Amino acid sequence: MAARLLIDLVAELRIGDGPVLASANSLTVTTNGRVIVGDQSDRALKVFGPDGLQVAPIGRAGAAPGEFTLLNSSGVLGDSVYGWDSRANRVTVFDPAGRYARAFAIGQPGSPRFARLRVMDDSLLVASGWVQGAHDQPLVEVFDRRGRRVGRMAQMKEAFSPPDPHLLPHTAVFADGRGGVVFSTVHGIDTIFAHTADGRMLGTGRIGLTGHAPVLDLRRLLRRNRGTLQRPDSSWVQDGHYAxxxxxxxxxxxxxxxxxxxxxxxxxxxLSDGGPVVVLRLLSDGTFQNVGQVRGPGALLGRSPEGNPLLLRWSGADLEWLELYRLIVQPATKGPP
Known part of the structure; x- marks a missing residue:
């Protein structure tokens, strides 16, 4: 039986006189109510207080300690804040006051080029990213707080072999973990995977997006378009498909x-248009059950301390504030007999 999915407006975040937030890629709410948003545009972590007002950012562009050559994602690890710089292969950690504390590397020989880094159970980091350059390797890796690899998973070589040069640069993996389980999916494949943190497979299944155009299958579209990404009218084969x-x-x-x-x-x-969100449950037999689907008003970028998915959306005539939403999953209840 499907659960009830609710989208709840949590807060309005007011853009102040500080740096404008332009390209949000990650979102975290701390236990004391601060909202931290990773911004790839100027390579700084934008911070909003519990009252929704913008305060001083954390980090800045550059190559020195506490700076980012590329800010791919951010999050909260214990009482610290971190940012991930894939170009420098560096996780930079700041103390609760936003001061530089330390840095460590995670990428190792054979690792994918990680674009996202998510905290799992406040002790591990789940890394995922691009398929290009690592199509024959596990595409998700798990690290401890010191950057030591503790698990590798999502080996999907058969899905990307032979390594088509048009396919690989346009394919990415998204992963996150909680309660000892790592979930992952691939941009372009309507499939969900579950593993333990050390890489043991727990299950797999179809996501099952409903009510929309078919989910992107880039390999099939390339084959139909004779191996190229652009159609004769110069449009892209991905246009109009959901991914x-x-x-x-x-x-x-x-x-x-x-x-x-x-x-x-x-x-x-x-951030402006949102998109459908599908919630799935991993069953004891390793299959997935579709719990429900809801229209997401903004971008699904993170999770609250309580475990609710968080979405961010631009608002206002001049995009002068952001709306923060949470997704609530209410268990299905039986009606009266």
Whole structure:
């Protein structure tokens, strides 16, 4: 029986006189109510107080300690804040006051190029990213707080072999973990995977997006278009198709996946347009059950301390504030006899 999915407006975040938030890629709410948003545009972590007002950012562009050559994602690890710089292969950790504390590397020989780094159970980091350059390797890795690898998973060589040069650069993996379970999905494949933190397979299944155009199958579209990405009218074969662009683990058996309709002419903008969110449950037999689907008003970028998926959306005539939403999964109840 399907659960009831609710989208609840949590707060309005007011853009102050500080740096403008332009390209959000991650979102975390701390236990004391601060909202931390990773911003790839100027390579700083934007911070909003419990009252929703913007305060001083954390980090800045650069190559020195406490700076980022590229800010791919951010989050909260214990009482510290971190940012992930894939270009420098560096996780930078700041203390609760936003001061630089330490840094460590995670990428190792054979690792994918990680674009996202999510905290799992406040002790581990789940890394996922691009398929290009690592199509024959596990595509998700788990690290401890010191950057030591403790698990590798999501080996999908058969899905990307032979390594088509048009396919690999346009394919990415999204992963997150909670309660000892790591969930992952692939941009372009309507499939969900579950593993333990050390890499043991727990289950797999179809996500099952409903009520929309077919989920992107880039290999099939390339084959139909004679191996090229652009059609004769110069449009892209991905245009109009839905693809996974976000994943958040709710618990050890619940996961939310967001899809968006791809638009290469005007750019796909989840912060403005949102996209459907599918919630799935991992069952004891290793299969997945579709719990429900809801229209997400913004981009699915993170998780609250309580485990609720968080979405961020631009608002106002001049985009002068952001709306923060949470997704609530209410168990299904039986009606009266």
């Amino acid at each position: 996974a662009l976000g994943l958040v683990a709710l618990s050890d058996d619940l996961v939310a996946v967001q899809f968006a309709r791809l638009n290469f002419a005007e750019n796909t903008d989840l």
